[in-house]
Amino acid sequence: MFPKQSRSREVISLDGLWNFSPDYDLCAGRDGWNSVLPYAEVMAVPASYNDIGVSARLRDHVGDVWYQRSFFVPAGWRGKRIFLYFGSVSYQATVYLNGEKLLSNSGGFLPFEVDISGQALIAEENALVVQVNNELHWDTLPPGEVVEQISLSGAVTRLQKQQHDFFNYAGIHRSVLLCATANTFIAYIAVETDFDNTTGIIDYRAELNNADTCEFEAQLLDRNGKLCATSTGITGQLIVPEVLLWSPNSPYLYKLRCSLTTAGELLDEYELNVGVRTVKISDGKLCINGQPVYLQGCGKHEDADIRGKGFDYPTYLRDMELLKWLGVNSYRTSHYPYAEEMMELADRYGILIIDEVPAVGMLGKAVTSSDGLSAVFVEGKLDEAAWQNHAATLRKLILRDRNHPSVIMWSISNEASTMELAAEPYFRRLCDLVRSLDGRPLINVDFAMIAPGTSMAAKYVDIIGLNLYFGWYSQCGDIAGGAAQLEEFLRAWYAAENKPIIITEYGADTIEGFHKLPATMFTEEFQRDFFAQYHAIFDKLPFVIGEHVWNFADFMTNQGIIRIDGNRKGIFTRQRQPKMAAHYLRERWQSRRAKL
Ligand code: GCB
Numbered sequence: 001m002f003p004k005q006s007r008s009r010e011v012i013s014l015d016g017l018w019n020f021s022p023d024y025d026l027c028a029g030r031d032g033w034n035s036v037l038p039y040a041e042v043m044a045v046p047a048s049y050n051d052i053g054v055s056a057r058l059r060d061h062v063g064d065v066w067y068q069r070s071f072f073v074p075a076g077w078r079g080k081r082i083f084l085y086f087g088s089v090s091y092q093a094t095v096y097l098n099g100e101k102l103l104s105n106s107g108g109f110l111p112f113e114v115d116i117s118g119q120a121l122i123a124e125e126n127a128l129v130v131q132v133n134n135e136l137h138w139d140t141l142p143p144g145e146v147v148e149q150i151s152l153s154g155a156v157t158r159l160q161k162q163q164h165d166f167f168n169y170a171g172i173h174r175s176v177l178l179c180a181t182a183n184t185f186i187a188y189i190a191v192e193t194d195f196d197n198t199t200g201i202i203d204y205r206a207e208l209n210n211a212d213t214c215e216f217e218a219q220l221l222d223r224n225g226k227l228c229a230t231s232t233g234i235t236g237q238l239i240v241p242e243v244l245l246w247s248p249n250s251p252y253l254y255k256l257r258c259s260l261t262t263a264g265e266l267l268d269e270y271e272l273n274v275g276v277r278t279v280k281i282s283d284g285k286l287c288i289n290g291q292p293v294y295l296q297g298c299g300k301h302e303d304a305d306i307r308g309k310g311f312d313y314p315t316y317l318r319d320m321e322l323l324k325w326l327g328v329n330s331y332r333t334s335h336y337p338y339a340e341e342m343m344e345l346a347d348r349y350g351i352l353i354i355d356e357v358p359a360v361g362m363l364g365k366a367v368t369s370s371d372g373l374s375a376v377f378v379e380g381k382l383d384e385a386a387w388q389n390h391a392a393t394l395r396k397l398i399l400r401d402r403n404h405p406s407v408i409m410w411s412i413s414n415e416a417s418t419m420e421l422a423a424e425p426y427f428r429r430l431c432d433l434v435r436s437l438d439g440r441p442l443i444n445v446d447f448a449m450i451a452p453g454t455s456m457a458a459k460y461v462d463i464i465g466l467n468l469y470f471g472w473y474s475q476c477g478d479i480a481g482g483a484a485q486l487e488e489f490l491r492a493w494y495a496a497e498n499k500p501i502i503i504t505e506y507g508a509d510t511i512e513g514f515h516k517l518p519a520t521m522f523t524e525e526f527q528r529d530f531f532a533q534y535h536a537i538f539d540k541l542p543f544v545i546g547e548h549v550w551n552f553a554d555f556m557t558n559q560g561i562i563r564i565d566g567n568r569k570g571i572f573t574r575q576r577q578p579k580m581a582a583h584y585l586r587e588r589w590q591s592r593r594a595k596l
Contacts, residue, residue, distance in 0.1 A: 003179040006268075014071055019037050021038055035129060046172055050322060072126070081115065083115045084176065086172070087111050090169065093130055133171075142162065160574060177186065184208065185208070185267070189204060191204045209242060218238060220256055228254065240276065245276050248288070251348060288408070296548075301335075327591075328589060332354035350484075353408065357413070362416035377417065377422035394412070398410065411445060413427075418444070448468055465502050466504060467503075474520065479519075494541075507531075507550035529582070
């Protein structure tokens with residue numbers, strides 16, 4: 001659970017400047033790097049390290065970098081359970097404390113913790129070192145492949161191959177927190193909400209690390225701190241008369257205060273926000289609190305100048321303000337779980353979230369560089385080891401995010417080669433797993449290369465996600481022709497699957513300040529007209545239950561001939577200023593939102 005201060009819990013941020021050494025010569029582990037780093041470079045935490053300096057060598061480095069800082073544990077923490085929390089380190093992290101290796105974690109975008117109660121020196125200086133590796137392989141998420149390129153002179157360069165379209169930012173991306181709790185503590189809380197007429201129902205389940213002689217109490221407080229309901233026991237139900245429901249237009253949050261006592265003495269306390277709402281698919285519609293909702297919004301990225309994928313409250317808040325200005329009611333965490341702080345903001349702003357794991361780029365093209373797609377659901381690529389990691393990542397995501405009222409569905413993957421027959425057991429088993437953990441609807445995102453009726457994932461999910469770029473990547477520049485193809489494709493998909501469809505991506509690269517009449521590709525007019533013609537089709541098709549433009553803002557990608565300093569499909573620039581299409585979308589979405 002996200003570390004929070006309470007009457008019993010203490011949290012100290014270790015964000016700031018850390019010592020930093022890139023391991024260009026692959027000498028990891030030599031010369032005592034696990035306690036003292038050889039170079040006197042510094043790095044900001046949290047941040048991606050890639051764009052902070054001015055060297056392409058660091059930006060494009062493939063391999064390890066090392067971070068080090070010291071910290072003190074307050075004397076008053078003696079005898080407590082002490083742990084370190086890492087919000088996200090991309091992608092592999094090995095943590096050393098005072099020279100001793102404590103843990104290796106694989107996978108970015110999700111938190112991990114290290115218990116240091118036995119190792120941390122109290123009221124003394126501790127040396128914390130984190131070895132960070134940014135390599136992607138077939139059994140990581142996202143997958144990738146590291147290849148060696150040998151020049152004529154025999155020099156070897158290691159290159160990271162990847163198929164996903166965002167820069168492979170790396171580093172300590174989210175906050176590092178030093179935390180203390182009592183030794184008997186609340187390890188986990190899960191809530192599920194429902195309502196019956198005006199009565200709210202909150203089922204909760206808590207896990208304690210040691211339940212022997214403690215008493216657990218759950219209190220529900222309203223926004224003014226007034227007690228609305230209480231219950232005791234580690235599982236229970238809170239009944240809320242005259243409940244105020246959570247919805248995009250009225251995101252009311254209660255506070256659930258959980259406390260653990262023994263003989264009247266407080267051992268642990270943890271508070272979390274709870275929104276009472278239901279999510280269901282009914283008659284082919286997505287319903288929040290029993291009311292059909294049409295999703296309007298965008299796919300996003302955690303991406304900004306200089307800090308890359310580093311956590312940054314000002315950028316996050318600016319994004320939320322822009323989403324509100326647009327009249328958006330939802331977004332997808334394309335293509336990975338976002339910071340927990342961002343999920344809390346979505347709860348507060350009333351944004352519905354499609355929560356995605358980093359299962360992106362599960363395709364076989366760039367790696368082979370041949371035309372078309374080569375098989376990837378094969379031994380040595382997306383095999384059992386890869387499946388296990390995908391499953392574990394979904395499990396971690398659900399454990400982390402299940403209590404957020406904003407989260408309305410789980411996204412299993414983005415643009416995988418789902419037409420391969422071997423993808424059938426892969427997706428069936430993943431969907432079974434997710435359904436055994438949580439009742440929210442499932443979506444999988446397919447794309448134009450998956451012919452209607454051929455997706456092995458579509459049959460196991462509740463909602464079809466489609467990323468479509470007719471008129472851009474095909475029929476280039478011909479929006480009307482693209483729109484005709486769009487309608488045909490959508491109708492064929494619906495006929496094959498008979499499930500509601502969300503257009504999870506559609507858009508056109510647009511350079512701000514480029515104008516032309518009649519519109520041509522890359523101009524602001526083209527982006528606006530592209531959206532308008534797509535919308536005319538969506539509005540005709542009742543099975544389309546949502547539209548998410550690609551992308552909220554311009555974002556960085558690898559260099560290449562179809563990218564002009566990154567992907568420019570943003571309706572905002574990377575600096576979060578509107579392009580012309582943002583004004584058009586605002587008109588459409590604000591007027592529709594008013595009718596919700
Ligand atoms: C897609 C991908 C997204 C890309 C986008 C594009 O279908 O899901 O990651 O950035 O297309 O702009 O090509």
